Amino acid sequence: MSFTDRTSTGSTGSAGSAGADGESADRTSTSRTTTERTDADRARTESTPADREQRTLVAARAQRARDRRLRTRDLVLSIAAPIVLLVLWEVCARLLIIDPRFFPAPTTILAALGEMLASGELWEHAGPTLLRLLVGGGLGASAGIVVGLLMGSSRALNAAFGPLFSALYPLPKIAIFPILLMIFGPTELPKIIAVFITTFFVMQIATVSGVWAIDRKLLEAGTAYGATGFARFRFVVLPGAMPFVFSGLKTATGTAVVVVTAVEFTGASTTGLGYLIWNSWQLFIPEKLYVGLLVIGIIGAVLTTLLSRSEKLLLPWRRG
Amino acid sequence: MQPVDHATVVAEDVSKVFFSGGEPVWALENFSLTIEPGSFTCIVGPSGCGKSTFLRILGGLEERTVGEVTMSGADHPVPAAFVFQEHGVFPWMNVLDNVAFGLRMSGEGTRERHGIAMDWLRRVRLESFASSYPHQLSGGMRQRVAIARAFATGSPVLLMDEPLGALDAQTRMLMQEELIALWEQERKTVLMVTHDIDEAIILSDRVIVMSGRPGTVREDIAVPFERPRSFDIERSPEFGELRSRIWNLLREDVRSAEETA
Numbered sequence: 001m002s003f004t005d006r007t008s009t010g011s012t013g014s015a016g017s018a019g020a021d022g023e024s025a026d027r028t029s030t031s032r033t034t035t036e037r038t039d040a041d042r043a044r045t046e047s048t049p050a051d052r053e054q055r056t057l058v059a060a061r062a063q064r065a066r067d068r069r070l071r072t073r074d075l076v077l078s079i080a081a082p083i084v085l086l087v088l089w090e091v092c093a094r095l096l097i098i099d100p101r102f103f104p105a106p107t108t109i110l111a112a113l114g115e116m117l118a119s120g121e122l123w124e125h126a127g128p129t130l131l132r133l134l135v136g137g138g139l140g141a142s143a144g145i146v147v148g149l150l151m152g153s154s155r156a157l158n159a160a161f162g163p164l165f166s167a168l169y170p171l172p173k174i175a176i177f178p179i180l181l182m183i184f185g186p187t188e189l190p191k192i193i194a195v196f197i198t199t200f201f202v203m204q205i206a207t208v209s210g211v212w213a214i215d216r217k218l219l220e221a222g223t224a225y226g227a228t229g230f231a232r233f234r235f236v237v238l239p240g241a242m243p244f245v246f247s248g249l250k251t252a253t254g255t256a257v258v259v260v261t262a263v264e265f266t267g268a269s270t271t272g273l274g275y276l277i278w279n280s281w282q283l284f285i286p287e288k289l290y291v292g293l294l295v296i297g298i299i300g301a302v303l304t305t306l307l308s309r310s311e312k313l314l315l316p317w318r319r320g
Numbered sequence: 321m322q323p324v325d326h327a328t329v330v331a332e333d334v335s336k337v338f339f340s341g342g343e344p345v346w347a348l349e350n351f352s353l354t355i356e357p358g359s360f361t362c363i364v365g366p367s368g369c370g371k372s373t374f375l376r377i378l379g380g381l382e383e384r385t386v387g388e389v390t391m392s393g394a395d396h397p398v399p400a401a402f403v404f405q406e407h408g409v410f411p412w413m414n415v416l417d418n419v420a421f422g423l424r425m426s427g428e429g430t431r432e433r434h435g436i437a438m439d440w441l442r443r444v445r446l447e448s449f450a451s452s453y454p455h456q457l458s459g460g461m462r463q464r465v466a467i468a469r470a471f472a473t474g475s476p477v478l479l480m481d482e483p484l485g486a487l488d489a490q491t492r493m494l495m496q497e498e499l500i501a502l503w504e505q506e507r508k509t510v511l512m513v514t515h516d517i518d519e520a521i522i523l524s525d526r527v528i529v530m531s532g533r534p535g536t537v538r539e540d541i542a543v544p545f546e547r548p549r550s551f552d553i554e555r556s557p558e559f560g561e562l563r564s565r566i567w568n569l570l571r572e573d574v575r576s577a578e579e580t581a
Contacts, residue, residue, distance in 0.1 A: 217407045220381050224402035225473065226425035235421070239412035317412045317453040 104287050109294065112287035126295055128271040129260055132188075133299070136195025137256045144200040144252075145245055148207025153237055158208070165204060173198045174262050186268045191260070198259045199252040206248025210241030243318060246311040250304055257300045273299075329355040329378065329400075329477060329509060334387030335534075336373050346534030347373045351387070353528065353537065357476075358507040362520035365530030365538075366570060366577040371513045372481055374535065378511065379479045391477060397426030400477040401470035406486040409454045409465050415441065416450040418465050422473035440468040443502065460491040467499065471506065480512040484519065496522055497551065504548050517566050521559060522549065529566055532573035539569055 086106050092098045093105035100108070116122040151158045151165075173194060180190035214237065222236035264274025277292035311318070331354075336347040347370040355361050363371045376382040378389060379402045391399050401422060402408075409418045416437050417424075423433035441447045444464040454462050463483060470478050484492045484499075496519055503510060503523075514520050520527045524543055531538040543562070545553045553559050 215407055217404050218410060221402070221404060221408045221410065223381060224379055224398075224400075225422040225469070226398050227421075231425060235413075235424075236410070239410070242412070315412070317414075317455065 101286060104290060109287050109290045113291045113294065116288070116291060122291070122295065125271055125273050125276040125292070126299070128188075129264065129273045129296070130299065132191050132195055132260050132263075132272070133256055133303070136192040136260075137199045137252065140196035140199030140256075141203045141249060141252060143196075144203025144248075145207050147200075148204045148245075149211060149233070149237065149241065151204070152208045152211025152241065153233065162208075165201070169201050169205060173201070173259055177263055177266065177268075181268055191263045191269065191272075194263050195256050195260055199256050202252040202255055203245070203248050206244050206251070207241055210244025210248070211237055213244060214240035242315055246307065246315070249307050253303045253307065254300065257296065257303075261296060328357050328392045329353070329511065330388075330390045331374070331378070332388040334374065334377060334384050334389060336370065336377065336382070337385045348377075348384075349534035349536055351536060355509060355511060356525075357392075357509055359526060360503055360510045360524045361512070361526045361528060362524040363511070363513045363528045363530060364515065364517060364520050364566065364570065365535065366532045366573040367515065368577055369530045369532050369573070370535030371530055375479050375481050375511065375513050378477075396475055398422050398473040398475040400479050401473045401475040403463075403466050403470045403478065403480040403483040405482045406459070406462070409462055409469070411454050414451050414453055415446060415457070415465050418454070419468045419472050421469060422475070426473070436472055436474075437468075440472040443471075444468045444498070458491075460487055460495060463487060463495060464498070467502070471502065471508070476509055478508050478510045478512075480510065482513055482515065485515070492519075493551070499523060500549055517563050517570075518554070520566070521545075521562055522551070522553065527566060529569045532577050538573075541566065 089098075089103065090105045090107060093100045093103055093108075104112075113122070147161075151161060176197065177190065177194050180193050184190045184193070218240060219236060222232050227235055260272070261274035261277070263269065264272035265278045269275045273292045273296045277289055277296075280286070280289035280292065332352050334351045335349050337344050338347065339345070351370070351374060353374075363374070365371045373382060377384045378391070379400050381402070410421070413421065416434060419440055420428075420433040420437035423436060428436075438447060438450065441450055444467065446461060446464055446468070449457060449461065454465065457465070463486075467483065470480075484495050487495060500523060510524075512520075512523065521543055527541045527543060528537055529539045529541065530536065541562070544558065545556075
């Protein structure tokens with residue numbers, strides 16, 4: 001493709017330059033005699049079609065090259081800016097322009113990260129946090145989606161529980177944690193339940209909105225072609241609600257990371273990245289504090305990216 | 321090819337009343353209509369006259385307040401296949417699954433329903449788009465999918481609610497030609513709602529002109545042109561006469577619908 005493109009450019013290229021010569025001759029011939037001008041005119045008309053096409057193509061290529069250069073520049077800027085800031089941080093910390101006790105240099109943090117990885121200390125904290133997120137969040141999201149789908153498709157269920165859930169939703173879930181501690185004691189269970197409740201509410205509300213957002217025409221098309229009961233649910237309601245379900249999952253992930261960190265801040269925990277951050281503050285080990293922050297950030301980013309990827313994979317009809 | 325089982329649609333004194341605020345609104349009043357098997361009937365009327373409501377009642381998408389509706393094809397898995405104006409195809413299914421949807425719901429096996437659906441895709445010239453999703457198609461192509469889906473059910477009755485209404489004028493004319501050709505091969509019982517008088521004359525054997533709200537039958541006009549038809553009939557004087565006759569019936573109602581809206 002690009003090869004033929006290039007050869008055709010080459011062959012018309014010579015004709016193009018000849019045409020340009022003819023044109024400049026024409027421009028200088030204004031004061032000359034009529035016969036000379038008609039000659040020049042004839043020369044131009046003969047070379048015109050190929051010449052004009054050539055010039056248009058050259059202009060179009062220049063435009064495309066300009067667009068590409070701008071895209072490359074944006075990419076370079078988006079990568080370079082954070083690196084520059086990190087280097088600046090490093091330099092400032094080393095030169096004591098900023099206090100390295102509060103802002104340890106990035107290399108110091110990385111060294112601490114390496115040390116904690118090697119000693120297994122990091123996993124001691126990252127493991128429990130991941131477990132709480134995945135178990136609590138996974139179960140909470142599943143339950144939220146199921147309840148949301150049921151409430152979205154049953155008028156009676158929604159009438160019964162819709163107002164109740166709406167009233168409970170704005171309650172800060174973290175405020176329930178002491179109650180959970182009181183009931184279940186300082187075990188793993190209340191932490192998982194706190195994450196469960198958080199994701200459940202986000203997903204229940206997102207899924208109900210997803211079902212309600214399905215175009216009425218599509219529900220009617222389902223009815224008109226005989227989709228009733230479970231078939232209607234499987235082929236119309238479920239896929240129709242999926243876009244909202246996925247955007248809900250992304251919101252829920254962010255909220256769940258916040259809640260799990262907060263729960264681990266409390267005295268009820270001696271593991272988890274939240275505990276690591278809190279404890280490092282109390283013992284004043286700033287590098288570890290930053291390591292905790294970094295790792296929890298990475299966990300959130302990885303989960304969100306996984307969700308985006310699986311959305312693209314599972315909902316191919318949304319692509320493009 | 322199995323013998324095509326045609327159907328008769330009979331509606332007797334169908335009324336539809338809903339409440340807007342405290343006031344009852346009559347969308348349809350004592351609307352009666354009998355449709356011959358294997359005929360193509362168009363309903364035209366001012367907007368808000370209840371023509372779509374009537375079609376939706378026939379298709380089981382809306383409840384009637386009173387009245388009787390009988391369809392002789394009621395024992396078919398899909399008694400009446402509906403074609404919507406737009407957005408009626410499922411965006412999450414590829415073209416083939418969309419066309420096969422009615423068959424899937426009536427319990428047809430995978431191989432059979434895909435065979436029938438492919439056959440219909442060929443007839444609407446979309447066989448190369450079988451695995452595309454609707455968002456990758458143009459508006460006209462999507463409506464061809466919707467029409468193929470309706471025909472593919474094998475239902476004896478097709479109900480079309482302004483199926484070409486959202487298309488641009490030129491695509492629309494192309495689709496009208498294709499629809500005539502498809503229907504002339506199949507001879508299903510078709511009831512179509514349209515606001516386009518030309519379209520009604522070109523496609524149908526019979527045009528029902530409705531009055532403004534509450535909707536009743538103002539006039540029942542037989543369209544005299546021979547089948548198979550082509551767009552050449554548009555140039556005949558009878559066509560012009562018919563068009564102005566229908567327009568004269570509609571003009572006053574369209575104006576008052578426009579002013580009250």
